Each structure stands twice: as C-alpha cells, then as structure tokens.
Amino acid sequence: MACLTGKTRGGADWIPAFAIAIDPEKCIGCGRCFKACARGVLGPEDFYDEETDTERMVMSLVNPDNCVGCGACGTTCPKGCFSFAPLEV
Template sequence: MAYLTGKTKGGKDWTPAFIEALDPEKCIGCGRCYKVCSRNVFAPEDFEDEETESVRMIMTIANDQNCIGCVACGVTCSKKAFSFKPLEV
C-alpha cells in the first residue's frame, strides 16, 4: 500500500493525513478548527441533540476536497473530534 507523500522544506519525507470525519457528539462548536483552516474546509451547522432535545452549533466538513492534510484542525481540537487518514495512491 502506497500513500501520497511529499517533502518538508528541510527535505524530510512527509505524509499528509487528510480529514476523514468530524464526530458531532464530541464537537462543542468552539470554532478553533474553522479559524485555523486556511482552506475553507469547515462550516458551522445546527446540531439537534436527541437526548436533551436541544439544538447547538457545531462545525461540519463542508468542503473536504479542499483539505491539504496539514492536521492543524485536529491539533487545535481539545475534544479530539477529528479522524484523519493518509491518501492511498
């Protein structure tokens, strides 16, 4: 199995990990991922919590094809709501 790889400025191999999913149960809608993403991957959305019968704002993956695999969103997420995966080629 081969993955898409690149090089860092220093010449080291680097394998980007692209966003695979965002868990709405873990997301608290803080917007950190939205602010750190320079590629317009995320958008806010209302989430209906069936247990508490309430609505809250969360982030959703709106444009996953814009992801460059930097994982900045996952690093900033205090709730670890993201999952990532390298791209198989």
C-alpha cells in the same frame, strides 16, 4: 496501494493526513478549527442532540476536497473530534 507523500523543508518524508470526519457528539462548536483552517474546509452546521433534546452548532466538513492534510484543525480542537487518514493513490 501507495499513499500520497511529500517532503518537509528539511527533506524528510511526510505523509499528509486528511480530515475525513468530525464527531458531532464530541464537538462543542467553539470554532477554533474553523479559524485555523486557511482552506475553507470547515463550516458550521446545526446538530440535534437527542440526549439533551436540544439543537446546537457543530463544525462539519463542508469542502473536504480543499483539505491539504496540514492537521491544523485537529491540533486546535480541544475535544479531539477529528478523524484523519492518508490519501491512497
């Protein structure tokens, strides 16, 4: 299978990596990724942490089909919560 590809402004090949998951165990709910995403892919979600027996806010992929594969969310994430993958066509 081939991957969706694009070109950079300089003409180099670019393979976008789309956000496919956020690890709620790592996410601290800081919202940096939410602010970085211009496409409305992310949103807050309540997460029950069994280890601490508390509920806290984490980010989730609320509109994953809006992702353009820019990677801004993962770049701003201080905890490395995101998983990315190219789109196979």
